[in-house]
Amino acid sequence: MQTVEQKKILILGATNIISEIVKEAKKMGLYTIVVDYNKEAPAKKLADESWLIDVFDIDKIAEKIKENPVDGIITGYTDSIIPAYYEICKRTGKPCYISSKTQIDFAIKKNIFKEICREYSVPVVPEYNNINEIEYPVLVKPVDNSGSRGIFVCNNKEEYLTNYEKSLKYSKCKKVITEKYIQGDEIVIYYAFQNGEIINTAICDRYVDRSQKGLAQLPTSYIFPSKYTDLYINLVDEKVKNMFKNIGIQNGAMFLQAFVIEDKIYLYEPGYRLNGAQEHIILSHLSGFNTQKMFINYAITGKMSDDIQISKAANPHLKKFACKLSPLVKPGIIKSIEGMDTIRKMEGVIDIKPLYHQGEKVGGLGSLQQIIARFFIVADTIDEMAEIIDKIQSKLSVKNENGVEMIYGLFDTKILETYKELVK
Secondary structure: OOOOOOOEEEEEOOOOOHHHHHHHHHHOOOEEEEEOOOOOOHHHHOOOEEEOOOOOOHHHHHHHHHHOOOOEEEEOOOHHHHHHHHHHHHHHOOOOOOOOHHHHHHHHOHHHHHHHHHHOOOOEOOEEOOHHHOOOOEEEEEOOOOOOOOOEEEOOHHHHHHHHHHHHOOOOOOOEEEEEOOOOEEEEEEEEEEOOEEEEEEEEEEEEEOOOOOEOOEEEEEEEOOOOHHHHHHHHHHHHHHHHHHOOOOOEEEEEEEEEEOOEEEEEEEEOOOOOOOOHHHHHHHHOOOHHHHHHHHHHHOOOOOOOOHHHHOOOOOOOEEEEEOOEEOOEEEEEEEOHHHHHOOOOEEEEEEOOOOOOEEOOOOOHHHEOEEEEEEEOOHHHHHHHHHHHHHHOEEEEOOOOEOEEOOOOHHHHHHHOOOOO
16 A cells, blocks of 8 residues: 555556566655556565556556656666657656667667767677678668577578578567677676766676577676776777767666677677666665666656765776676476575675576577576675675576476586686
């Protein structure tokens, strides 16, 4: 039941990960309403109230808000909902961290993102616009999807033609982009925006499993701070900040994914929203600000924070090591998940976000749906972190209906030897 003083927040979507927004909003004392076409959507079980409406039915949601006023509107981890979020906020006069359709296109259309990057001399992965000029291998992907859905590696023309059609099915606007297939080191760069101030909050290294041939390479771990922190700041950071300034970004947070090859950096993916990998858990622990909480606060007040200045709290040169560990599982029905209770008690494990439970089906071959859970780790030394990761991977077991282990592609902690000089 809503109390008199409680403010209401409307959350677009009610998927499992949206539950994180519901929990945080409740901690902040808000009355939570989720809207989703699926009456069995997981976040509906946690929210104070739910509306059985498709998040893309802008007219119906706007009309419902007139009848049942809310104080703020938010969405979370999915690019496709952003245009609806923007339009609903606009129609109802609620704060929206995105201030223009240019910013929406930049955030959710990979071709527009790359065009704007090139305009401001920000390096991006090379692409092909003519099938006769393609040098294989290449990557094909829809311009307007996320979660690694619809991405395929093509080694020849035959594969390209087949996978192009497959990728096209994942695109709402029926457009696919063809890029040079790069197998370099990967980094993720995190920015926060507060009243027009642009802050580089962290950079991490993204490690992927390469065993699923022809499909998107899925992340197994994210290591903070990145080995390439100084390289990125020296080569690209100011260009990116200038780009953000010129497209008018004022508030919110963004992550950028990039390759590093021979001391050169090539951006390939943006996300102007909360990140499904939930780096805010690590930054909240190490830097003292929580972007998820700030997105919620902005929805209600039109301000990222009432008391924290992000530029004073953030520093991409972190003083400790951290890891987001994302073990992968093969598709199938989960019969058992073992080790979670033991892992949760481990020193250095600051949080766990399970994505599946016993009896649920893992699908989405070649997509982020193959991540079983996210484990958040903080350590003073790289040796300590390697030891924690190894313990987690030895304790965690996920079996299918036939008793066969579903986990594959574990992270090799020997890689971490190269990080010993980063944190001093």
